[in-house]
Amino acid sequence: MNSADLGRRVGVPSTALFTDQYELTMVQAALKAGTADRHSVFEAFTRRLPEGRRYGVVAGTGRLLDAVENFHFDDEMLTFLRERNVVDGPTLAWLADFRFSGDIWGYPEGEVYFPGSPILRVEGSFAECVLLETVILSILNHDSAIAAAASRMSVAAGGRGLIEMGARRTHELSAVASARAAYIGGFDTTSDLAAGFRYNIPTVGTSAHAFTLLHDSERDAFRAQVDSLGRGTTLLVDTYDVAEAVRTAVEVAGTGLGAVRIDSGDLLLVAHRVRQQLDELGATGTKIVVTSDLDEYAIASLAAAPVNAYGVGTQLVTGSGQPTCSMVYKLVARAVSADPAEPLQPVAKKSLGAKSSMGGRKWAARRLDEYGVAEAEVIGTGPVPDGLADRQLLAELVRGGELVAREPLDAARQRHIAARQGLPMSAMQLSNGEPVLPTEYV
Structure with missing residues (x-):
């Protein structure tokens, strides 16, 4: 596999400032409170598809992996943050040594998704996971919409x-x-x-x-x-x-x-x-x-x-x-310490209306009917039912901060063709309608 197959990573700059200021101020406050290292799980998902869409398409994963790999703060960036008084000295020192060291799982690029699908799962300390929120959403929302x-x-x-x-x-x-x-x-x-x-x-x-x-x-x-x-x-x-x-x-x-x-x-x-x-x-x-x-x-x-x-x-x-997919990135589980063996506690926002979410680290699988056609997107936090064990959708993308899932762009293209062909025929209708698959929580 040559470099052209994977995409030319020419002059790739740091992506660390492709973020909102409050990501850094949250890190500062969490460092001071002693909670920054708590083992945490964030998930990216959308509560609904854009109006009229029957399915969504995951795109941008390859760019996202490049962004994670290149997310680091150089001297010029740190000087900018210091001069603007964005964060304090201890936080600047922490940022200077930052490299993502956690794990990322996600729907493979080109796969289809539905409301509630845990398109991306990011796991590590609270501080390192929260720093990636904006760049992840920026890439996934744009590329998946296109x-x-x-x-x-x-x-x-x-x-x-x-x-x-x-x-x-x-x-x-x-x-x-x-x-x-x-x-x-x-x-x-x-x-x-x-x-x-x-x-x-x-x-x-x-x-x-x-x-x-x-x-x-x-x-x-x-x-x-x-x-x-x-x-x-x-x-x-x-x-x-x-x-x-x-x-x-x-x-x-x-x-x-x-x-x-x-x-x-x-x-x-x-x-x-x-x-x-x-x-x-x-x-x-x-x-x-x-x-x-x-x-x-x-x-x-x-x-x-x-x-x-x-x-x-x-x-x-x-x-x-529909220039965006309205994906969000939410903390869904966290421990009381940095120990990965510490039990995770499900957490979720309890907003009024449509902004509530489901807590807990999730798995996702696509159930097929007797003809081999997809009939439901099944999402859960407990054991995976036997009949769905070989239909799970999340794939490992990053392990311990190291990328493990680079692939040629044509692989994502072919995956999308196969995923679309596996949907009910009504998915091909251009008229406005509801998602072609229901989302079931177990």
Whole structure:
């Protein structure tokens, strides 16, 4: 397994300040109170899925492991904290020596999840676990939202190609994370070279309208592109007149033209007209790529169109209306000392309304029906029932502060395909609805 398979960890900075100030002030107060070393268990979960979603998708685990590994305070950071009086001297001394030394278990990347699923379990001292809260939630909430949107778009595409092209519609670093999450959720390629470089995702790209407008004629633009990139390139045909552009494209590139791209208009109607025209010109193998503010609903509406691939930008990198998964990170159990053998006491927030949670270190398993299709997400704190022992979902990710679960990105991608195929058919519906699996507590 080479470095490209695992993602290029190039110039990775410390992630220690990707946190909220109150994480550090809690550590300071706990150190002073003598409770910072208490053995504790935190879990990340969501109380509900975003409105209308039938399932969630775990994404960001690989990035999260990198973040944990690189969570340390350097001299410059400590100076910043000292000058701002964020924490006191003893706490700064503790932070200077900080390295996470606990254990992390979680749903493997690409797996699906449901309300209450213990997506991540972090175990160690209170201080070291609480420090990781913000960076964990930041990564999981963002990447899982993008992956869920990508998964829905993948279902809508029905096996046709999907190109992630949202880099210009979000923060430059979010664009790279979005491309990674989209690939897990079912997209095939990205236009973002940083994502291709860091995570070995296949990259694509040809030209924009500006390239056509640069030249004295559309024919000159097409000729320049074909001369440079070959007949297999994709020509953008909607800068002026689509029918004339298609005719010119085939004249310039020949019937072996790779593809044409349509970026505006009534895509259903235009795609049918372009397909007919290409066939009449003998370019029967030329593919049609459509772009233009697509989401899963627009993709589904083009199911009857002769389209070979969809390029999706804005709606994908913003989670198609659901940019976060609303995951939370809660203390669910703790001991009265640092001794891991000390009995854990379940703890839980007892809020009014929907913000209450269930205490105790949890396991999770997915029960199948007689046909091998998932029928329930089962969560418990006691012994695992015999029938579910081999269906448990949490995998070991970090042991004693050491990462034990690095894997190629394609493994997460294939895992998601398998997990989605194991759900009831109603999970593939795009209409609003309740989670496709109930969550059962035992």
